Amino acid sequence: MSPQRQAGGATPAPAEPEVPLHVTQDAVVIVPGIMGSELRSTVTGDVLWGLSGAGWLLRAWTRRDGLAELHLTEDELTGRTGRIEATRLLRHGTWTPYLRGQEPYTDLLDTVREYVADPAAVLPYPYDWRLPVATNGKLLAARAREHLTAWRAHPAHRAALAHRADQRPARLVFVAHSMGGLVTRSALDGSHGDDLAADTRTVITLGTPFHGSVKAAVILNSGRGAPVPLPHAKLRALCATMPGLHDLLPLYRCLREGDDVRRPGAGDLASLGGHPDLARESLAFHARQQGVELPDHRTVVGTRQPTWQSLSVTDGQITAYEDGPRPHSDGTLIRDRDGHVRYFAVHGDGTVYRDAATLAGHVSTVPVQHGDLARADSALDAVADILLEDLPHGVPLGEPGCGLSVPDLAEAGTAWRAVAEHVDSVQGLTCTLTDTATGTALSAPLRMEDGRPTATLTAPAPGLYRVALHTYDRYTISQLVLVTQPGVAVEEAP
Structure with a gap:
């Protein structure tokens, strides 16, 4: 009798794959931050962003035409994309003026894969970070749904359920760094004809600027009225018509005027160097996002790093400050006995100050820089704990380090x-x-x-x-x- 057949001619069911005991049955989507995806030309096949080696970085930032291919065309600004595609998450350390160094996502990927039932449960989601967050959110919604459907049909998913107390079908877990958190929230806003939020267990954000970043305004303002190093001027030229960067502009009360502080409007953002239409569209987009709740949101934020929190404008030029106002519970600003606004240095991760990265939900703090939030052991430990459904204890108030x-x-x-x-x-x-x-x-x-x-x-x-x-x-x-x-x-x- 053939070893492939049992008595009576029945063919045995294929054996379920063995999986480790301490894994999640869920499907995980990893969403990188701005400039965290490799970009490639669909015309020439050339990698335009994300190559390895300091030599490439030096050529990109110190030659006048080093990043020319990344500038958005008129077609791309009107929504006709396809000239450039995102191919994979950043695999090599890179550097950007103001945003500084960004570590690769290889450690984050390796950590997540260690706590899932099979590598097929993990979807790295590269995207063209030059485009609007809303555009990338819509694309992410479709890909995440496809990923969850495929994973639920995978043999390792069925095997993983045997080790879980609730034995429920897989749901989605999003792990999003920086801008990736904004893209994830856009994917979950329910406007794409798919209630993806209902199939999402938790969203983990690492240093996401939910309320924007003063640094984005500084980037758009650099070189206006004063010479700056060539790499900084090149970044401003790239970002001046880049919707993705406009979606990171500060939304909170950060603009100092006399003895008051207010939220920047579209006109302010345009006068600082932003594109008027992109500034208006970004503010309207964020207004629509205000009612979007992230399922079981877990926030990991960087602390203890000097971080710009507020700004003032004189003759069209920004001065950025490492402190900012704080409100009372009724929304009025805290003032001293003479009625002057008091300023507090809250700090953050060097790019996003702590409060700007925080929404409702559990907050875990780690004393690391923005680019290292997806690589530092303390942040990866928090991600691993959440994947296994244990609340991360975090670092109390970020005091260590x-x-x-x-x-x-x-x-x-x-x-x-x-x-x-x-x-x-x-x-x-x-x-x-x-x-x-x-x-x-x-x-x-x-x-x-x-x-x-x-x-x-x-x-x-x-x-x-x-x-x-x-x-x-x-x-x-x-x-x-x-x-x-x-x-x-x-x-x-x-």
């Missing part, structure tokens, strides 16, 4: 400083400078300067470097810095 201040751009052979924030001693602190291409690490001693632990660093050659502070309580806070040839960083744009 420290902040880190470094320039976003430096020159080879020239000394610059890395400063530890919110600590008053060098005891237990170490600092390293690592070439991301070679892995060569240099240790730098810290000494007290102006009351803060400071390391003086010099990169020997151009490249992409990681500055890391290691604290006595075993936290590592890191930031990527692009190092150029001498003289390139200060070349004026046309």
